[in-house]
Amino acid sequence: MLKYNFKYNLDHPYRSIEHRNILLNKKILKDIYTKWYDIFKSFVKNDGKYVELGSGGGFIKDIIPQVTTSDINDIPGVDLSFSAEKMPFDSDSLSAIFMIDTFHHIPNVSDFLNEARRVLKDGGKIIMIEPWNTRWSRFIYNRFHHELFDLTRDWTFESSGPLSGSNMALPYIIFRRDRKVFDEKFQELKLIDIKPHSPFTYLLSGGFSRKAFIPDFLFPLFQKIEQPSWVRKSFAMFVTIIIEKVIR
Numbered sequence: 001m002l003k004y005n006f007k008y009n010l011d012h013p014y015r016s017i018e019h020r021n022i023l024l025n026k027k028i029l030k031d032i033y034t035k036w037y038d039i040f041k042s043f044v045k046n047d048g049k050y051v052e053l054g055s056g057g058g059f060i061k062d063i064i065p066q067v068t069t070s071d072i073n074d075i076p077g078v079d080l081s082f083s084a085e086k087m088p089f090d091s092d093s094l095s096a097i098f099m100i101d102t103f104h105h106i107p108n109v110s111d112f113l114n115e116a117r118r119v120l121k122d123g124g125k126i127i128m129i130e131p132w133n134t135r136w137s138r139f140i141y142n143r144f145h146h147e148l149f150d151l152t153r154d155w156t157f158e159s160s161g162p163l164s165g166s167n168m169a170l171p172y173i174i175f176r177r178d179r180k181v182f183d184e185k186f187q188e189l190k191l192i193d194i195k196p197h198s199p200f201t202y203l204l205s206g207g208f209s210r211k212a213f214i215p216d217f218l219f220p221l222f223q224k225i226e227q228p229s230w231v232r233k234s235f236a237m238f239v240t241i242i243i244e245k246v247i248r
Contacts, residue, residue, distance in 0.1 A: 002210065002211045003209055003210050003211075004018075004022065004208070004209060004210070004211075006018050010161065010163045010164045011073075011160075011161030011162050011163050011164050013073040013074055013075050014075075015163070016056040016057040016071070016073065016075045017057055017075070017076065018057070019056060019057040019208050020056070020057025020058070020059070021057075022208055023057055023058065023059065023208070024059065026205065026206070026212060027216045027219075028201070028204070028205040028212050028214070028216060028219045029202075029205045029206075029207065029208075029212075030059075031219065032198070032201060032202055032205060033058065033059070033100070034063065036100055036129050037058075037059075037060050037062075037063040037064065038063065039127065039129070039240060040052075040060070040063075040064060040067075040096075040098045040127055041063055041064050043095075043096050043125060043127060044064055044066070044067075044095075044096070045095065048094075048095030048096065049068070049093060049094050049095055050064065050066060050067045050068065050094070050095055050096050050097075050098065051067065051068045051069075051070060051087075051089070051094055051096075051097055051098070052067050052068070052069050052070060052097075052098040052099070052100075053070055053071075053084050053097060053098070053099045053102050054070075054071055054072070054084070054099055054100065054101065054102030054105065055069035055070055055071050055075075055078050056071055056075065056078075057075070058100065060098070067098065068080060070082060072084070072162045073162055084102070084106050084112045084115070085106065085107075085108060085111035085112050085115060086111075086115060087115050087116075087119050089119040090119070091118050091119060092118075092119070092120070092121050092122070093119055093121065094119045094120050094121060094124055095120075095121060095124050095125075096120075096124055096125045096126070096127060097116055097119075097120065097124075097125070097126045097127070098127055098128075099126070099127070099128040099129070099130075100128075100129045101129070101130065101131070102128070103128050103130050103170060103171055104130055104131060104147075104166050104167055104168050104169075104170040104171060105162065105163060105165065105166045106170075107156060107157055107158070107159040107165060108155070108156050109155055109156075109170060109174060110155055110156075110185070113186050113189060114186075116189070116243075116245075117186060117188050117189055117245060120245040121245065122245060122246070122247045123244065123245065123246070124244070124245045125192075125242060125243060125244050125245070126189075126241075126242070126243040127240065127241075127242050127243075128171070128240070128241050128243075129238055129239070129240050129241075130168075130170075130171040130238065130239055130241065131149070131168040131169075131171065131237065131238060131239075132171065132172060132196050132236045132237060132238055132239035133151065133169060133172035133176070134196070134199075134233075134234060134235055134236050134237070135234075136199060136234070136235040136236075136237065137149075137235075137236065137237040140203060140237065141168055141237075145168070147166045147167075147168050148166060148167050148168065148169075149167070149168040149169050150167055150169055151169045151172065151173065151177070153167055153169065153170075153173065154173075155170070155173065155174060155178075171239060171241060175191060175194060175241055176194070179191070187248060188245055188246060188247060188248065189243050189244070189245060189246075190243065190244050190245075190246045191241070191242075191243055192242040192243060192244050193240070193241070193242040194239055194240075194241055194242075195239060195240040195241075195242075196232050196233055196236030196238070196239045197226075197232050197236055197238055197239065197240065198226065198232075198236065198237055198238040199226045199231060199232060199234075199235035199236050199237055200222050200225065200226050200235070200237075201219065201222050201223060201226060202237060202238060203237060204219075204222060205219075
């Protein structure tokens with residue numbers, strides 16, 4: 001299947017603009033992101049303050065207009081530019097932090113979690129959609145994806161760049177493998193839910209690097225195929241993780 005030819009390298013701010021053009025013009029991928037944004041929207045109330053980290057070329061404001069978008073790169077159309085490890089918000093000020101494929105790009109996630117603990121209100125939440133670890137996902141990520149997927153690493157990595165630096169296994173490492181360590185280290189951050197999903201649809205969409213592997217009309221069929229809980233549990237490539245700040 002044909003790959004996209006990009007003008008800018010992976011870490012250049014304008015690469016996100018190229019990604020945005022793909023996202024808005026590839027129906028399957030746009031439908032997937034719309035569904036993910038709708039998950040975020042279910043946590044939104046009129047009086048809260050909401051921030052998306054790693055917004056890149058996304059279109060979350062089309063779904064949640066009041067959200068503040070942000071990225072580590074200075075990207076046209078994104079509200080703020082800052083590192084997730086040092087956020088420019090007052091303590092106890094945010095109702096929720098939204099993230100899609102961002103957590104595993106943070107070189108020191110302990111620093112981010114400490115910052116999230118600081119800026120979230122009591123009852124505020126982190127809702128992240130991230131890569132997940134199953135036999136199926138390991139097979140795909142380790143053979144057909146450029147990013148590192150290493151279950152043996154610790155909670156940090158040496159960053160080579162905002163997007164090129166990563167460990168896709170970080171969500172599994174912290175919230176499953178090292179769950180007890182997380183609970184002890186971040187006692188005000190309560191892990192509410194882990195929902196594995198998307199075994200096939202994102203892969204078949206081709207993501208941001210390849211043309212779609214299926215025509216648009218087959219997308220609903222594969223959505224149905226991946227709905228049974230045993231399919232999602234056994235073959236999930238992504239996960240939705242929900243964390244709540246609870247002052248003890």
